[in-house]
Amino acid sequence: MVILEVENLTKIYVVGLLRKKEILAVNNISFRVSEKEFISLVGESGSGKTTTARMILRLLKPTSGSIRFQGRDVWSLKKMEDLKWYWRQVHGIFQDPFASYNPLYRIDRVLNQVFNLIGDIGADRESLIREALKEVGLRPDEVLGRYPHELSGGQRQRIMVARCYLLKPRLILADEPVSMIDASTRAGVLNLFSRLRDEYGTSVIFITHDLGLAYYVSDRIMIMYRGEIVEEGSPEEVMENPQHPYTRKLREDVPLLYRKWSGF
Ligand SMILES: Nc1ncnc2c1ncn2[C@@H]1O[C@H](COP(=O)(O)OP(=O)(O)OP(=O)(O)O)[C@@H](O)[C@H]1O
Ligand SMILES: [Mg+2]
Numbered sequence: 001m002v003i004l005e006v007e008n009l010t011k012i013y014v015v016g017l018l019r020k021k022e023i024l025a026v027n028n029i030s031f032r033v034s035e036k037e038f039i040s041l042v043g044e045s046g047s048g049k050t051t052t053a054r055m056i057l058r059l060l061k062p063t064s065g066s067i068r069f070q071g072r073d074v075w076s077l078k079k080m081e082d083l084k085w086y087w088r089q090v091h092g093i094f095q096d097p098f099a100s101y102n103p104l105y106r107i108d109r110v111l112n113q114v115f116n117l118i119g120d121i122g123a124d125r126e127s128l129i130r131e132a133l134k135e136v137g138l139r140p141d142e143v144l145g146r147y148p149h150e151l152s153g154g155q156r157q158r159i160m161v162a163r164c165y166l167l168k169p170r171l172i173l174a175d176e177p178v179s180m181i182d183a184s185t186r187a188g189v190l191n192l193f194s195r196l197r198d199e200y201g202t203s204v205i206f207i208t209h210d211l212g213l214a215y216y217v218s219d220r221i222m223i224m225y226r227g228e229i230v231e232e233g234s235p236e237e238v239m240e241n242p243q244h245p246y247t248r249k250l251r252e253d254v255p256l257l258y259r260k261w262s263g264f
Pocket of ligand 1: 013043045046050051
């Protein structure tokens with residue numbers, strides 16, 4: 001079942017005060033996401049990945065095009081209760097997790113905020129929070145009383161993933177969610193997404209520069225280049241028979257070790 005439909009989505013940024021200049025960041029892209037699907041959106045820096053994610057999360061207004069989630073036009077949602085419904089179902093994990101924290105809130109408060117979206121669940125919130133922190137490999141007693149700036153970049157990213165674990169959304173938009181996490185923990189965090197998928201039917205849009213990583217974790221890969229989706233297919237199709245020159249270049253950048261293991 002399709003849960004997200006993106007159609008002809010375009011974003012033009014206008015920059016400059018006197019001499020205005022237009023930047024075509026996302027150019028007429030369309031795609032669908034099904035329940036339980038794990039999609040990787042791969043592309044070089046500046047190709048429009050974060051812009052796409054922010055439009056889907058309803059944080060940045062598209063210049064044109066539409067986004068429908070479970071049949072509802074996302075940008076027509078106006079009432080607070082509808083927005084809460086949406087952000088409960090569709091959750092973002094950002095590239096720079098620092099920007100998404102209130103610097104004055106300790107981590108326990110950051111995580112407690114999740115319950116504003118979930119509502120009263122009649123369970124012991126503190127033990128749920130502790131369980132979520134353990135799931136992402138953090139020690140609750142070490143992090144709960146700290147402020148965001150007192151944590152490392154990787155720890156901040158993991159707190160974002162813990163939030164996601166508490167929310168159990170229908171769709172996760174994860175923008176480079178593991179870029180600051182060391183390789184051993186990275187696999188654990190990605191595994192957590194797979195478990196949410198298996199247990200709750202969650203879909204994932206995973207944004208990354210790393211085609212090798214995308215190959216291992218996804219059901220489908222979309223390659224983004226200069227604001228357009230230039231290629232999409234199963235990981236095998238994209239890796240073994242890349243059609244677009246940019247995909248071929250990306251493939252060459254995948255470390256040789258990955259390629260040796262996988263035989264391409
Ligand atoms: N707020 C903004 N105002 C103007 N231009 C912007 C803004 N945000 C992004 N851009 C431009 O839009 C294009 C796409 O940016 P975007 O952040 O979506 O890329 P990205 O694929 O996420 O890159 P990265 O991998 O570096 O995170 C780039 O050319 C960028 O400079
Ligand atoms: Mg980005």
